[in-house]
Structures are given as structure tokens and as C-alpha cells.
Amino acid sequence: MRLVLLALLVLAVPCAAEEELSAKAWLETMSQALKEKEFKSSIIHVQSDHIRPLVYLHGKVEGEEIAFLEYLNGPPKNAVRVGKTVTFIEHDQPAYSVKASRIQGVWPSAFAGDIALLEEGYQFVLGGRSRIAGRPGQMVRIIPTDNDRYATQVWIDMSTYLPLRYDILNKEKQLLEQVMVIELIELKEPAHILVEAKKQPWPAVVEQAKRPDGHTWTFSWLPKGFIVAVRDNHRLIGSHEPVEYLALTDGLANISVYVSKPGEQPLPEELMTRNGLSMVVEKLAEHEVVAVGKVPHETLKRIAKGLVLK
Numbered sequence: 001m002r003l004v005l006l007a008l009l010v011l012a013v014p015c016a017a018e019e020e021l022s023a024k025a026w027l028e029t030m031s032q033a034l035k036e037k038e039f040k041s042s043i044i045h046v047q048s049d050h051i052r053p054l055v056y057l058h059g060k061v062e063g064e065e066i067a068f069l070e071y072l073n074g075p076p077k078n079a080v081r082v083g084k085t086v087t088f089i090e091h092d093q094p095a096y097s098v099k100a101s102r103i104q105g106v107w108p109s110a111f112a113g114d115i116a117l118l119e120e121g122y123q124f125v126l127g128g129r130s131r132i133a134g135r136p137g138q139m140v141r142i143i144p145t146d147n148d149r150y151a152t153q154v155w156i157d158m159s160t161y162l163p164l165r166y167d168i169l170n171k172e173k174q175l176l177e178q179v180m181v182i183e184l185i186e187l188k189e190p191a192h193i194l195v196e197a198k199k200q201p202w203p204a205v206v207e208q209a210k211r212p213d214g215h216t217w218t219f220s221w222l223p224k225g226f227i228v229a230v231r232d233n234h235r236l237i238g239s240h241e242p243v244e245y246l247a248l249t250d251g252l253a254n255i256s257v258y259v260s261k262p263g264e265q266p267l268p269e270e271l272m273t274r275n276g277l278s279m280v281v282e283k284l285a286e287h288e289v290v291a292v293g294k295v296p297h298e299t300l301k302r303i304a305k306g307l308v309l310k
Contacts (some may be wrong), residue, residue, distance in 0.1 A: 048275040054072065084100065085100070130155065151173075228246055230246065
């Protein structure tokens with residue numbers, strides 16, 4: 001009987017330690033795990049009626065972070081990250097590289113970044129615990145402090161502190177998007193494919209084009225915590241029309257803004273899909289501004305109206 005009680009006491013000690021963690025501490029521990037641990041995640045990404053199975057591997061080779069993402073459905077498509085360079089490999093076009101600290105399309109960039117930056121637009125609240133992929137997980141709600149973005153929630157594995165599930169919810173608490181792990185394997189050493197990725201001579205990073213007149217677009221208003229992460233100039237595929245692209249993010253929500261001359265075919269002023277992706281079109285003098293993102297359309301409209309050329 002004493003042995004049974006002793007065993008129960010030993011099991012209870014880690015649980016008590018975990019219960020002492022605040023919501024922010026859970027997120028910070030998850031952030032560290034995403035950067036430091038060797039692991040393989042099999043993932044299901046759900047948006048509306050679209051389901052994507054993925055495999056994501058992460059590790060460190062010679063002290064440098066290496067990650068690999070494979071899309072399991074459709075034509076072969078992979079992404080490899082070595083340090084702060086991400087290379088995209090697709091079957092129908094040459095591989096190309098960009099500067100990025102994370103591979104987009106798995107977990108939000110903020111999850112492996114500075115969690116404190118999210119406090120500009122969100123508050124963190126501990127939720128309940130549930131079992132995901134055979135593992136107990138602690139839920140943390142990430143609640144916006146304004147109406148300019150959507151709420152999210154994440155379940156964190158109580159053993160490895162890696163994310164198990166991530167939901168985006170609209171104002172009516174309807175599920176817009178979900179990323180869920182169906183198998184998580186913690187590795188003792190980097191996967192062989194990551195070791196090989198470190199050795200490969202990947203394409204050089206594509207340099208971003210600059211405006212020929214030296215002017216840049218800026219915003220008179222952005223929601224708290226949002227920054228301009230990318231500026232780019234290129235031509236649209238098919239029409240070859242020049243367009244300027246600005247990527248905005250607060251670490252969780254991402255917004256794309258396109259600026260170009262009005263096309264021959266008028267675009268709808270507003271559009272919203274079932275997975276929460278919204279689009280807003282605004283006319284600014286001789287320019288047409290298209291803002292797209294998984295945020296309320298009122299947010300996109302205010303951002304597009306506040307675009308100015310300096």
C-alpha cells in the first residue's frame with residue numbers, strides 16, 4: 001500500500017509543477033521547444049472543406065536549425081529551412097529560396113518567436129486539458145484585446161511542450177481553421193533528411209525588387225502589434241501586370257496587400273469565404289488596393305484606406 005501511495009506521489013509532482021505555469025509561461029516553453037527539440041509531427045490542416053496532410057520535421061545540425069515540410073496530397077511539394085533561409089521545391093518549377101525564419105503553413109511564426117510581442121494585441125488565458133494524438137495537452141486561449149483580429153487557441157503537449165493543435169475562431173466562436181497533430185515523435189538525434197539538407201547547395205536567396213522612383217507605400221493605421229514583414233515588386237502570373245506586395249503580420253494573423261493599376265475586369269469590393277478569409281478592394285487615386293487576410297473585413301477596409309505613398 002505504501003509503495004502505491006509513493007508511486008502516486010511521484011506522478012503527482014510533475015502535474016503540480018505544470019499547474020503552476022501561467023498561460024504565458026506555457027507559450028514561452030512551447031516557443032523554446034519548437035526551436036530546440038528534435039521531432040517529427042504528422043499533421044492534418046483543415047480549412048473549410050479542404051484537408052491537407054503534412055509531415056514536419058525539425059532538428060539542429062551542427063548547431064543550426066533545420067526543418068523540412070512535406071505536403072502529402074497532390075503534386076510533390078516540399079519546403080526546407082536551413083537557418084534563416086527557406087527553399088521551396090515543387091515539381092513544375094525550379095527550386096527557389098527566400099529569407100525567412102520559419103516555414104509558413106504549419107504553426108504561426110509567433111509560436112517560435114518572442115511571445116511577449118503578442119501581448120500588444122492579445123491576452124493569454126489557461127483553458128482545460130484534453131488528449132490529442134494520444135498525448136495529454138494543456139489548452140491556452142489567445143484572446144484579442146480588440147475587434148481587429150480573431151481569437152485562437154492552442155493545445156500544448158504536457159511532456160514535450162510542443163504544439164498539438166491550433167484553432168482559429170471567429171467572433172461567433174465558429175471554427176475557421178485548424179492544425180492538428182495526429183502523431184508526434186520526439187527524436188534522439190536529427191532525422192537523416194535534415195542532416196542531408198544541411199549539406200545541400202540550395203539556390204541563392206531571391207533579392208526583392210525596389211520601386212524605381214524610390215517611393216514606398218506606408219500605412220496611416222495598423223492594428224496594434226502588426227508590422228510590415230515583406231515588401232516586394234513583381235508581375236502577376238498570366239497578365240504580367242506590375243504589382244506591389246506588402247505582407248503584414250502580428251505573429252498570428254497575416255494580411256497581404258496588393259497595389260496596382262486598376263485592371264480591365266472590376267473586382268468585387270468585398271468578399272468573405274467560409275474559412276474566414278476576407279478580401280477588400282479600395283480605389284486610391286489611380287491605384288487599386290486589394291487587401292486579403294483571415295481577419296474581419298472591417299480591419300482590411302481600414303488598412304486599405306490608410307495606405308499612402310511617401
